[in-house]
């Protein structure tokens with residue numbers, strides 16, 4: 486059975502609405518509080534996360550995951566002195 | 575529907591949890607060795623833990639008709655103590671012939687340090703030397719992507735590794751593709767905040783298909799939900815997926831993967847009937 490986009494929206498609309506509301510309330514809470522999170526790297530990441538949601542790219546969940554991830558360095562083994570094939574260093 | 579929880583830390587759970595799991599259709603669990611919440615002080619502490627996993631826990635589960643299997647290792651969080659890690663790795667073979675021991679796990683990385691990678695490689699040597707399947711923990715949150723790539727590098731550059739006998743656990747949207755592409759099995763952990771939700775796990779099944787994918791609760795002493803696999807089953811049903819697809823993920827896939835262990839003596843509940851009417 487193939488589910489249509491409309492059927493998914495029917496099922497998830499209220500939940501999605503509620504989640505957007507939660508985000509809005511959290512941002513209001515941050516704004517009401519003393520001080521600011523401007524310049525905090527986590528705040529920047531959250532802003533970029535929202536941009537991913539509004540963008541047109543595919544695989545948004547993967548993109549959000551990568552946004553919140555440390556980057557991979559293919560030369561890590563050399564840097565750690567754990568060269569290939571040698572496991573008892 | 576009968577199901578397996580292929581990754582759950584029952585030593586941290588109550589007997590009531592066993593009763594609940596049994597009522598929800600859980601017929602078997604596999605319990606990887608992990609971190610106790612504090613660093614253990616000696617190799618004897620691990621010896622006692624492995625005894626608990628291979629003896630007491632198996633008997634406690636059996637009281638509820640749940641078959642208990644286990645995996646042995648020293649967790650990545652304790653790998654910074656290289657000397658102790660090596661003592662534990664040298665002691666593990668004492669337990670490899672115990673009933674229910676499926677292999678080496680959950681080995682892996684936590685903060686992706688040099689010592690963690692070193693001890694990971696030494697666990698691989700142990701598994702290969704004793705012809706054991708491997709269950710792998712991938713790191714949390716921002717460390718997951720890097721750690722998973724590092725783990726895949728170490729596995730794929732070792733020609734002795736048989737990808738069919740390795741399960742890479744706690745995959746999410748940004749790591750599942752690489753794990754499956756390299757020919758490994760992949761596990762999705764259903765955690766309230768830090769890993770997958772039942773909904774996102776169902777999404778991943780819809781994108782990648784049910785082959786080589788498992789779901790687990792990784793229930794332990796922290797925030798986790800031991801009945802998360804039934805939540806996944808419910809989500810899949812609500813979306814209209816065939817029972818055969820669901821059963822494949824929660825029952826047949828674990829059996830297929832675990833059957834590669836010589837100590838996997840699972841018997842389906844209906845084979846065990848002792849009363850006929």
Ligand SMILES: [Zn+2]
Pocket residue numbers: 581583606608680711792
């Ligand atoms: Zn675990």
